[in-house]
Amino acid sequence: MRISVNDKSQRSLLEIHIVYNSELIREFFFSRRGLWHYIVTFCLVVLLLPYTAALQAILPRYYATLPLYPALLFFSYLSLRLSLPWVLILTLPAGLMLDTLQFQALGSNVFLLGACVFILSLAKPALSAVKQQYMQAIFACTLAILLLLSLQLIFFAGALSLIERLALLPRYLLLAFALNALAAGPLLFAVLDLLQKPKKPRGT
Amino acid sequence: MSKLSSKIFYFLAFLLLLALLFFLPEGRQQRLRELLALASSPAKTLAEIGARVSREALGGLPENFSLEERDALLQDLAQTRIELHAAQNDSERLRQDNITLQTLLRLQRSPKTHTLIVCRVLRRYPLSDYYGSILIDRGHSDGLKPGHAVLSPEGLVGIVAQTTAKESQVTLVGSPRLSLSCKLAKKNIAALIHGPARAANSSADLFLPPQDMLLDSLSGDDFDSVNEGDWVLTSSLGSENLLDDIPIGRVSASETDSAGAKRYQVHPAAGLENLRYVLVAIP
Numbered sequence: 151m152r153i154s155v156n157d158k159s160q161r162s163l164l165e166i167h168i169v170y171n172s173e174l175i176r177e178f179f180f181s182r183r184g185l186w187h188y189i190v191t192f193c194l195v196v197l198l199l200p201y202t203a204a205l206q207a208i209l210p211r212y213y214a215t216l217p218l219y220p221a222l223l224f225f226s227y228l229s230l231r232l233s234l235p236w237v238l239i240l241t242l243p244a245g246l247m248l249d250t251l252q253f254q255a256l257g258s259n260v261f262l263l264g265a266c267v268f269i270l271s272l273a274k275p276a277l278s279a280v281k282q283q284y285m286q287a288i289f290a291c292t293l294a295i296l297l298l299l300s301l302q303l304i305f306f307a308g309a310l311s312l313i314e315r316l317a318l319l320p321r322y323l324l325l326a327f328a329l330n331a332l333a334a335g336p337l338l339f340a341v342l343d344l345l346q347k348p349k350k351p352r353g354t
Numbered sequence: 355m356s357k358l359s360s361k362i363f364y365f366l367a368f369l370l371l372l373a374l375l376f377f378l379p380e381g382r383q384q385r386l387r388e389l390l391a392l393a394s395s396p397a398k399t400l401a402e403i404g405a406r407v408s409r410e411a412l413g414g415l416p417e418n419f420s421l422e423e424r425d426a427l428l429q430d431l432a433q434t435r436i437e438l439h440a441a442q443n444d445s446e447r448l449r450q451d452n453i454t455l456q457t458l459l460r461l462q463r464s465p466k467t468h469t470l471i472v473c474r475v476l477r478r479y480p481l482s483d484y485y486g487s488i489l490i491d492r493g494h495s496d497g498l499k500p501g502h503a504v505l506s507p508e509g510l511v512g513i514v515a516q517t518t519a520k521e522s523q524v525t526l527v528g529s530p531r532l533s534l535s536c537k538l539a540k541k542n543i544a545a546l547i548h549g550p551a552r553a554a555n556s557s558a559d560l561f562l563p564p565q566d567m568l569l570d571s572l573s574g575d576d577f578d579s580v581n582e583g584d585w586v587l588t589s590s591l592g593s594e595n596l597l598d599d600i601p602i603g604r605v606s607a608s609e610t611d612s613a614g615a616k617r618y619q620v621h622p623a624a625g626l627e628n629l630r631y632v633l634v635a636i637p
Contacts, residue, residue, distance in 0.1 A: 200397035205405070208398065212405040234361050238368045250390040251398060253477035253489065256383050257375040264372065268365045272358070 190346055191232075195240065198224055203244045207251035217326040219298065221248060223335050225263055226294040227342055229270040230277060230286070237267045258306065266297045283343065284336045291335030295326045468597050469636045471496060473504075475629050476521065485528030485564045485626050488512070492634065493520045501595030503588055503635045509601040509623030510588060511632055524632070525549075527602070527622045528564030535592030536569070536602055539585035543574040547586060547602060547620060564626070566606055570617040578616070580605060586620050590637070597635040 155164040180186045202220040209218055221244055228237045245260030252259070270277075273293060280286040299322050303315045310318070378386070473490040492498050494517040502514040504524045512526040513534060525532050532549035550565040569586060588600040606621040 200394055201400060204394055204397040204401035208401045208405050212409050235364050238364060241368075242371075246386070246390050247394040247397075250387050251394060255376070255477075256378065256386065257372050260375065261369075261372055264365070264368050268361070268368075271361055 187346065194342065194345065195228075199240060199244050200247060203247040204251060207248055215325075216329065217299075217322055218329050218334060219295070219326070220334070220338075222263065222266060222294050222298055223291060223330060223338050225267055226270055226290045226335065227287075227339055229267045230274060230290055231346075234268070234271040237271070238264055241267055261305075262298055262301050265301055266294045269297055270294060283339065287336040287339035288331050290339075291331035292327060295330050296323065299323055299326060467637075469497070471498070471634045471636065473522075473632050473634055475632060478629075483529070486526055486531070487515070487529060488524045488526060488629060488632075490522050490524055490632060490634070491520065493517045493522050495519045497636055498522050498634055499595050499636075501593040502637075503597050503600050504632050505600055505635060506624045506629065506632055508625065509603065511624050511626065511629065513596070514634065522634075526626055527567060527624070528626050532567075534596065535589045536586050537589040537591075538580060538605075539587050539601075541574070541576050541579060541584070543572055543577050543580065544589060544591055545569050545573070545586075546571040566619040566621050567603065568617055569605065569620050570611070570615065572616070580608070580616075580618055582606065582608070595637065597637045600635065 151168040151170075153166040153168070154162045156162055178184055199221075202224040206219055206221040209216065209220075225237065225241065225244070228240065241260055241263040245258075245263045246256060248254075248259035248263075249256050270290060270293060273290075277286050277290055280289060299319060303310075303319055307315050307318070471492055473492045475488050476491050477489040478484055478487075490504070498514055498517050500514050500517060503510055504512045504514060510527060512524040512529070513532060514522050515525040515531075516523040527549060529549045530551055532547075534547060535544065536547045537544050546569070548568045548570070550567055569580075572580065582605050584605045586602045586605065588596055588598060588602060590596050590598045601623045603620040603622040605618045607619040609617055609619070611617050
């Protein structure tokens with residue numbers, strides 16, 4: 151499109167050229183490193199963060215004995231894909247929501263999630279070295295579950311004795327491992343990766 | 355700064371922020387909690403719908419329940435309900451008979467009635483005040499007032515301290531803040547009972563059960579006849595909101611205070627470890 155302002159003798163005083171370059175615009179928004187990637191990440195965080203936190207708080211009312219931790223799995227994913235300060239900041243709203251919905255002291259779940267995220271970020275180089283994505287998800291979720299349950303039994307087990315706490319650990323851990331690390335975790339990682347990363351164009 | 359040290363720095367900063375959160379004043383915590391509840395309500399509703407739909411899709415049965423077990427449970431429930439109605443009818447008939455007889459005998463005092471309300475424990479404070487207070491899901495819109503007795507089937511658990519419309523804060527018998535009038539069963543003795551003493555700012559008993567309660571300021575004709583094993587009961591002498599004759603605990607030991615007066619240790623009758631539901635007695 152060309153816009154020009156002419157004088158009486160038809161000389162151009164001002165000329166504006168607007169060129170629609172579809173290829174470049176598409177690349178800017180939808181390429182592998184384009185804006186789209188950030189928009190999707192932002193939307194995922196805004197939508198999934200409160201939802202997974204609410205689901206983690208709600209699930210025990212419907213399935214009392216199923217130790218499924220969607221918020222923890224989501225944060226395991228985030229801690230492998232985002233940098234540590236961002237994930238630690240994100241644990242604040244999620245943990246506070248969990249505390250509110252579970253009627254716990256404010257900060258309890260923030261601490262649990264933050265500690266898990268920190269340890270996962272320390273293990274990130276080792277986890278990233280694993281080639282297969284599903285194995286990476288399994289290892290990350292296993293580590294996160296082990297940490298969460300240990301911290302829960304250390305800090306939030308009320309008046310249970312040490313032996314009772316130790317006795318609870320394998321019972322929770324086995325089922326939690328099967329549910330989170332073997333089933334839900336790899337599935338969540340795969341879905342989120344699929345949403346986030348557009349396929350590479352052929353020949354590149 | 356290397357990667358590891360920067361990560362540790364971020365985590366320490368995070369822990370510092372978290373510590374600030376733990377030490378927020380109660381009023382601000384409450385406001386923050388309300389704000390978060392409002393912000394998370396759409397996600398909560400969505401999650402509840404999802405969980406409910408999946409539950410219905412799985413047959414709507416509790417976990418590890420077969421259809422036969424559910425039917426047997428429902429049958430038991432129906433039978434119990436019928437028996438309960440019959441017992442209530444009998445009780446009401448006896449109450450009416452009692453009133454009629456009292457009227458015939460020109461007795462002025464009518465028997466005291468009370469209502470028991472079942473409440474769910476919403477929150478305990480695992481890191482700060484586990485044996486000191488709980489939050490329950492009934493408030494002044496359900497008739498609760500400060501001073502009402504909170505009990506479990508074993509005995510007194512605490513006293514309602516503060517009420518809002520839908521929730522109430524309960525001071526447990528393990529709290530040093532608890533103090534109420536009481537009496538000794540089968541003896542004409544009134545006294546005061548206090549929660550276990552705790553040194554200021556002590557946090558050593560975070561996960562340990564509280565010590566025994568203290569009984570002192572005894573008055574009455576037989577004030578020196580207290581023995582180990584005697585039952586201590588609640589008394590409405592100090593507050594009209596407190597129901598009489600709820601067992602608090604048993605006298606476990608005696609000691610002499612610095613002024614030379616006798617005081618006694620009382621072991622609470624009700625355990626405070628696993629409180630999921632409690633009853634509030636409204637006189």
